[in-house]
Amino acid sequence: MKSLFISNDKTANIVLLSLIALTVLVPLCNAIFPSASALHFSAYTVSLLGKYLTFALLGLSLDLVWGYCGILALGHGAFFALGGYSMGMYLMRQIGERGVYGDPVLPDFMVFLDWKELPWYWYGFDQFWFALPMVFLAPGVLAFVFGWLAFRSRVTGVYLSIITQALTYALMLAFFRNEMGFGGNNGLTDFKDILGFNIQSEAVRVALFMISGLTLIGAFLLARWISCTKLGRVVTAVRDHEARVRFLGYRVEMFKLWIFVFAAMLAGLAGALYVPQVGIINPSEFSPLNSLEIVVWVAIGGRGTLYGAIIGAMLVNYGKTVLTGLLPEIWLFTLGATFVLVTVFMPNGLAGLLPKESGETRT
Amino acid sequence: MKANSFKWQMSLLALLMLCVRPGIALDESITETAQFSAENQEVSEQQAEAVLDPFANALARLHLGSMKDREQASEHLSMTGHPAILAILEALLDGRLYTLHDTQTAVIASESGQSYRIAEASTGVDLGLVERSALLKVNITNSLRTKLRKKISLLQLQSDDASVRLSAVNAMVKTADANTLELLKEHESTEQDEDVLSTIRLIFALHDLQNSDKLVRLNAMDTLKEYNSLEAYNRLSALVEKDSAGNFIEADTEVRKKAQAALKKIDARLQFYSSVETVFFGLSLGAVLVLAAIGLAITFGVMGVINMAHGELMMLGAYTTYVMQQIMPNHIGLSVIVAIPAAFMISAFVGIAIERGIIRFLYGRPLETLLATFGISLFLQQTVRSIFSPLNRSVTTPEWMSGSWQINDFLSLTWNRFYIVLFCLLVFAALLQILKKTRLGLEVRAVAQNRNMAKAMGIPTARVDAMTFGLGSGIAGVAGVALSQITNVGPNLGQSYIVDSFMVVVFGGVGNLWGTLVAGFSLGIANKMLEPHAGAVLAKILVLVFIILFIQKRPRGLFPQKGRAAEA
Numbered sequence: 065m066k067s068l069f070i071s072n073d074k075t076a077n078i079v080l081l082s083l084i085a086l087t088v089l090v091p092l093c094n095a096i097f098p099s100a101s102a103l104h105f106s107a108y109t110v111s112l113l114g115k116y117l118t119f120a121l122l123g124l125s126l127d128l129v130w131g132y133c134g135i136l137a138l139g140h141g142a143f144f145a146l147g148g149y150s151m152g153m154y155l156m157r158q159i160g161e162r163g164v165y166g167d168p169v170l171p172d173f174m175v176f177l178d179w180k181e182l183p184w185y186w187y188g189f190d191q192f193w194f195a196l197p198m199v200f201l202a203p204g205v206l207a208f209v210f211g212w213l214a215f216r217s218r219v220t221g222v223y224l225s226i227i228t229q230a231l232t233y234a235l236m237l238a239f240f241r242n243e244m245g246f247g248g249n250n251g252l253t254d255f256k257d258i259l260g261f262n263i264q265s266e267a268v269r270v271a272l273f274m275i276s277g278l279t280l281i282g283a284f285l286l287a288r289w290i291s292c293t294k295l296g297r298v299v300t301a302v303r304d305h306e307a308r309v310r311f312l313g314y315r316v317e318m319f320k321l322w323i324f325v326f327a328a329m330l331a332g333l334a335g336a337l338y339v340p341q342v343g344i345i346n347p348s349e350f351s352p353l354n355s356l357e358i359v360v361w362v363a364i365g366g367r368g369t370l371y372g373a374i375i376g377a378m379l380v381n382y383g384k385t386v387l388t389g390l391l392p393e394i395w396l397f398t399l400g401a402t403f404v405l406v407t408v409f410m411p412n413g414l415a416g417l418l419p420k421e422s423g424e425t426r427t
Numbered sequence: 428m429k430a431n432s433f434k435w436q437m438s439l440l441a442l443l444m445l446c447v448r449p450g451i452a453l454d455e456s457i458t459e460t461a462q463f464s465a466e467n468q469e470v471s472e473q474q475a476e477a478v479l480d481p482f483a484n485a486l487a488r489l490h491l492g493s494m495k496d497r498e499q500a501s502e503h504l505s506m507t508g509h510p511a512i513l514a515i516l517e518a519l520l521d522g523r524l525y526t527l528h529d530t531q532t533a534v535i536a537s538e539s540g541q542s543y544r545i546a547e548a549s550t551g552v553d554l555g556l557v558e559r560s561a562l563l564k565v566n567i568t569n570s571l572r573t574k575l576r577k578k579i580s581l582l583q584l585q586s587d588d589a590s591v592r593l594s595a596v597n598a599m600v601k602t603a604d605a606n607t608l609e610l611l612k613e614h615e616s617t618e619q620d621e622d623v624l625s626t627i628r629l630i631f632a633l634h635d636l637q638n639s640d641k642l643v644r645l646n647a648m649d650t651l652k653e654y655n656s657l658e659a660y661n662r663l664s665a666l667v668e669k670d671s672a673g674n675f676i677e678a679d680t681e682v683r684k685k686a687q688a689a690l691k692k693i694d695a696r697l698q699f700y701s702s703v704e705t706v707f708f709g710l711s712l713g714a715v716l717v718l719a720a721i722g723l724a725i726t727f728g729v730m731g732v733i734n735m736a737h738g739e740l741m742m743l744g745a746y747t748t749y750v751m752q753q754i755m756p757n758h759i760g761l762s763v764i765v766a767i768p769a770a771f772m773i774s775a776f777v778g779i780a781i782e783r784g785i786i787r788f789l790y791g792r793p794l795e796t797l798l799a800t801f802g803i804s805l806f807l808q809q810t811v812r813s814i815f816s817p818l819n820r821s822v823t824t825p826e827w828m829s830g831s832w833q834i835n836d837f838l839s840l841t842w843n844r845f846y847i848v849l850f851c852l853l854v855f856a857a858l859l860q861i862l863k864k865t866r867l868g869l870e871v872r873a874v875a876q877n878r879n880m881a882k883a884m885g886i887p888t889a890r891v892d893a894m895t896f897g898l899g900s901g902i903a904g905v906a907g908v909a910l911s912q913i914t915n916v917g918p919n920l921g922q923s924y925i926v927d928s929f930m931v932v933v934f935g936g937v938g939n940l941w942g943t944l945v946a947g948f949s950l951g952i953a954n955k956m957l958e959p960h961a962g963a964v965l966a967k968i969l970v971l972v973f974i975i976l977f978i979q980k981r982p983r984g985l986f987p988q989k990g991r992a993a994e995a
Contacts, residue, residue: 136794210975217979222733222793226929227975233926234971237964352926356735356801363798396809403802407795408788 075418079371080284086113087277091270107266111341112385114273116378118338121280123361123377124370125330128287130359131368132296133323134303136221139228140331141355142235143203145345147332149239150202152252152345153186154195155263159256172254173247183245192259199336200329207328208321215317215324220306229352236350251346258340269341276337280374283330287370290326299323360399364406366415375414482507486515486549490526490533490565498571505578513582515548520575524548525562536562577602581610589620596626600658603630629654636662645685652689655696655835663690700838705955711844713951714851715913717944718906719924720931721855724943725899726778727932729875730892732786733797737928738921739807740778740900744770744907745916746811749820760825763908770904777807778900782893790892804921812918819917828912847909854905855944861898862940871895875938930974936984946985950974 090105090113097104105113126140156171165175169182188194210231214224242248261268290296298319301309310316339345348354357380365376380399387395410416485507488500501519505512518524518535525536525545533548542556567575576598583595599607611627618624628650635647651659666677666686677683719741726734734740747770751762781803789796824843831841862868870891873881882888910920931950935942950970957966981987 136797213976213979217982219978219982222727222797223933223978223982225733225794225797226933227978229926230930230971230975234968234975237968237971241964353922359798360801393809393813396805396812400802400804400806400809403805404785404799407799407802408785411792411795 073371075415076288076369076371079374080281083277083281083284083374087274087281090277091274094266094270107269110266110269110273114269114276114341115338116381117273117276117280118334118341119361119381120374120377121276121283121334121337122331122358123365123373124280124283124287125327125334126358127362127367127370127373128290128323128327128330130362131370131373132291132303133299133320134306135320135324136225136359137228137324138225138352138355138359139230139232140327140358141352142232142350143207143328143331144335144338144358145235145239145347145349146203146206147199147335148339148345148349149246149252149335150189150195150198150332151336151339152255153189153198153246154192155255155258155340156252157186157190158258159254162256163254171247171252173242173250174245177242179245186245196336199332203328203332203335204325207325211321211324215320218317229355232350232355233352236347236352239347239350247346249347251344252339253344253346255340255343263340263343272337272341276341279333279337283333284370284374287330291370295319295322360403362413364402364413366413369413369415372413372415379414482509483549486533489515489519490524490548491531494566494568497565497567498574501571501575501578505582509549511549511551513579514551516575516579516582518548519565519567520572520579522564522566524565526565527554527557528561528563533565534562573602577607581607584610584614589623592618592620592623593626596623596630600626600630600633600656603634608634629656629659633659633662636666641679641682644682648682648685648689652692655693655700655837657836660690660693660697660836663693697837700835704838704840705959706952707840707844709952709955710848710948711951712955713948714844714848715910716927716931716951717947718847718851718854718909719903720928720935720943720947721858721940722899722902722906723928724932724935724937724940725858725902726896727929727937729871729938730895730899731793732790732896733793733800734896734899735797735801735925736781736804736807736921737800737900737903738923738925739804739811740774740903740921741907741910741924742811742916742918742921743774743777743807744904745822745911745920746815746820746907747773747904748908748911749815749822749916752823759823760827763825763828763912766908766911767905770908771901772904774904774907775897775901778903779893779897781900782896786896787889787892804925808918808921815918817918819915822911822916824912843912847913850909854902855940858898858902859940867891867894867898871898930971932984933978934974934984936986936988938988939984939986942984942986 090110093103094105094110099106122140122144125143126137129135129137129140159171161168163172163175165172167175170179174182189198210228214227219227238244239246239251240249246252255263257263258268258272261271291300298309298314299322302314302316302319306316335345335349358377361377361380362373363376364380365374366372383398384395387398406413481503485500485504488496489504492500501516505516514535515524515533523535523537525534525543526532527534527545534545534554535548535551536543536545536557538544539556542558543562544556545554545562546552547554580595580598583591583598586592586595596611599611603611608631611630615624615627618627632647632650632654635643636651638644638647648663651663663686667683667690668676670676675683677686719738722740723734723737726732726737744766748763748766751766751769752759755762755765781800785799785803786796789799828843828846831839832845833839862871870881870886871894873884873886874888874891874895878888881891907920910916910924914920914923931947932943934950935944935946953973954966954970957969960966961969978984
């Protein structure tokens with residue numbers, strides 16, 4: 065069990081410690097210092113940091129698939145959005161009679177569309193115990209079906225990347241339709257409560273931040289543990305030489321499927337944590353561009369390291385917030401240029417700049 | 428008769444004026460109509476003439492008189508037989524007839540930028556540009572409008588041009604009354620043109636449908652069922668309808684049965700035309716997909732490079748069209764033609780720069796090229812956004828591409844779609860010829876099949892790579908020119924096509940140009956076939972899901988590469 069918390073990789077330990085520090089210090093500062101103090105984190109900042117944490121979790125989940133298994137999934141945002149929608153549906157049902165139209169059961173947009181009954185797939189989402197497993201199940205089932213079909217028929221490389229992109233694109237188009245019953249292009253928003261607490265209140269925001277932090281730490285440890293197990297080793301081997309692993313007698317598609325579904329569930333969890341902190345979920349989360357951005361985070365941070373994904377996601381999104389605020393014109397230039405430079409000059413991302421400690425190979 | 432003799436007098440007068448004032452330059456073609464031209468200082472003279480001249484008189488009442496006068500004046504005007512009548516009445520109908528404040532003359536105006544270009548109504552002589560405030564519009568009532576339409580078609584019926592006569596009779600189909608029928612009957616005996624005659628017979632048959640004699644009605648239906656006329660269809664449907672009490676409006680059972688049969692026959696043709704239209708829409712959508720995908724098929728298929736910036740190269744082509752139109756605003760049609768080679772050069776140049784600058788470091792790592800080119804695409808998008816603003820730019824469609832080919836009431840094909848299908852096939856054929864017949868094509872194929880062997884044979888592979896990428900990018904630029912004619916030109920133009928074009932290439936089979944062609948057209952047609960049943964968005968989703976499932980079954984597309992290249 066010792067290896068679960070302290071690994072041989074120093075950088076990983078540093079990242080882990082910083083995460084723990086962040087998770088503890090931000091709420092502490094928020095509680096101790098008065099709102100005028102420079103060390104006080106406002107509710108806005110806490111939510112912003114919380115958002116970065118959920119993005120880091122999302123990047124981490126993609127790193128499992130791409131960095132460890134070599135599957136460049138260009139539709140990972142779909143799982144994130146599905147998790148987000150599951151949570152959004154729960155939050156939507158919590159609004160109850162406080163909506164604009166005051167309908168006790170139907171969300172506002174359904175009343176607006178003149179729907180008389182709640183669609184069957186909305187049943188149960190008024191209960192948290194039902195919504196929570198759906199956060200994992202919705203993306204998990206999709207990943208299972210998609211992966212089962214794709215890996216079994218040995219769709220690999222570029223082809224797989226492109227059909228994952230098609231998947232998220234199709235879902236985006238579908239969720240944009242009002243008839244789907246997910247709020248069309250407005251998505252789900254205007255949330256009031258979560259588990260009976262006011263979602264706007266500072267305490268809830270801090271709590272959500274802490275949960276995000278703890279979840280990220282947990283997921284990081286879990287992912288690291290998986291990468292050390294036999295399963296993780298085989299998955300890494302699949303990345304490095306798929307045919308050889310198959311000839312050794314492993315059922316490659318099962319390993320791929322397993323890691324794919326697991327990562328999809330993690331992404332769903334990230335989405336579920338993202339939605340209450342941001343206060344909205346809409347179909348643009350499904351856009352192929354968003355999924356590509358996740359790949360950017362991981363590539364910049366350095367794939368196949370786990371902590372690289374976390375650093376990448378946090379850094380890129382921090383940069384995005386700063387630059388889009390100050391110089392919106394520059395943001396895409398910077399992102400584009402960073403991307404080109406990273407792929408050409410730093411194929412292993414920021415993590416690749418650090419002195420190597422373990423002799424991993426990468427294709 | 429009276430008008431004619433008057434005309435002679437006037438001609439003489441005009442000749443006289445010409446002798447007295449040789450300074451007036453008169454174009455030969457308008458000499459006749461210019462007879463009445465009078466300079467401003469001669470207003471009094473003109474007014475004196477007006478009393479004698481029924482045309483000038485009627486025209487004056489038409490644009491200066493009261494609303495009531497106007498109706499009568501238009502009646503009088505059309506009886507004068509003056510050659511300018513048709514133009515005046517048409518201008519009146521379209522609201523282009525104005526009174527010039529200064530001289531109180533009737534003018535026909537057309538908008539020209541901020542101001543109006545005016546021409547004297549009675550002569551057609553160009554009077555130059557004026558401000559809107561110098562003009563007073565001649566308004567008409569709805570009842571006058573209806574009458575004008577009829578009058579115009581009657582005047583057009585006298586035209587020497589068969590196509591003008593055809594449009595005149597077509598305008599009469601809906602509104603023909605006893606008077607018009609009388610006129611048409613007269614006209615029928617002298618009419619030579621088949622199409623005009625056939626339409627006249629349609630009008631007669633429609634009229635006969637209301638006849639009291641049952642036999643005449645039945646015969647009329649026999650005629651009507653052969654016509655592809657919306658009006659005939661509507662009138663026949665009215666015969667088989669029931670009123671609110673559930674009783675048939677038409678009492679006669681035999682007539683109803685016959686109408687039903689006639690409708691059935693027209694319906695069958697209607698179905699046929701609508702499927703022709705669907706296929707045509709599908710082909711045009713397919714052509715767009717093929718155009719977008721074919722450049723990708725080269726860079727992706729032949730070189731194994733996933734170029735996410737492909738859409739942005741198309742966008743550059745579309746913006747080239749826009750810039751060309753800005754450079755030559757008076758030659759819109761020409762600018763689109765010039766834009767084709769220009770867009771090819773610009774996109775090809777950018778493509779070669781991308782290949783030399785970035786992609787050549789990444790060969791053999793397809794996933795990395797995907798990421799790097801995605802970065803480039805963001806860069807290009809923002810560049811365009813900074814230069815041209817994030818808003819969509821409007822590209823004008825040249826005249827010969829706008830409008831549609833009206834085959835009959837049930838089928839009309841828009842020209843721009845038609846041209847795009849044609850253009851797509853041309854580009855495809857040209858590309859195929861380049862790959863088959865030229866030295867570059869030979870080298871490209873050699874490198875695609877076996878890079879090392881090609882190198883050993885002395886083919887400069889690095890140069891070939893750059894040229895191939897340039898070729899694929901250039902074609903993307905050319906596709907952009909086509910896209911600029913059918914969609915908005917904006918920074919996001921490329922993004923909206925990139926997923927689709929990848930789908931087409933993957934569906935068709937990587938490295939196979941024919942596969943791309945077949946895939947593009949079949950996806951386009953499938954999409955349009957689904958649309959009426961499922962709606963546009965759902966149709967697209969279904970097609971995407973179909974491709975995802977299809978790839979599971981045939982992971983290498985419709986026409987997979989065989990042999991050693993397949994595993995590369």
